[in-house]
Amino acid sequence: MVLEAGYPNTTGFRKVVKATILVKKKPGMSDEDFIQHYNHKHAQMAAPVLEKHKVITYSLTYCLQRDRTILGDMLRGKANMLDYDAICTFVFRDYKDFARFMYDPGSKALTPDHENL
Numbered sequence: 001m002v003l004e005a006g007y008p009n010t011t012g013f014r015k016v017v018k019a020t021i022l023v024k025k026k027p028g029m030s031d032e033d034f035i036q037h038y039n040h041k042h043a044q045m046a047a048p049v050l051e052k053h054k055v056i057t058y059s060l061t062y063c064l065q066r067d068r069t070i071l072g073d074m075l076r077g078k079a080n081m082l083d084y085d086a087i088c089t090f091v092f093r094d095y096k097d098f099a100r101f102m103y104d105p106g107s108k109a110l111t112p113d114h115e116n117l
Helices: 031-052 065-075 095-103 111-116
Strands: 017-023 057-062 086-092
Touching: 017 095, 031 057, 031 086, 031 095, 031 111, 086 095
Parallel strands: none
Antiparallel strands: 017 086, 057 086
């Protein structure tokens, strides 16, 4: 089983494990409430367990209706954003760190909060 990141004989690339999660807010939730909850509750709950498992970077990008409209206008219908409200990306050193994060009880404790998004 391969547990280190990257591929043999490749150069110029960071050897890391990147996990990207697409997030939909619950129906009826306003963009403002979604941002407020994600920034001040969910991300704050996630930070300690991510740090515990040596996350290299964590990024959160909102893709709300305003963004979809602006980009749709700019791209003139030639491309569309995915129908998600946020994109979370985690970067870990290797699969072991990622697995430790995923199976940590602190990480599993985040799952019920997904119902609030």
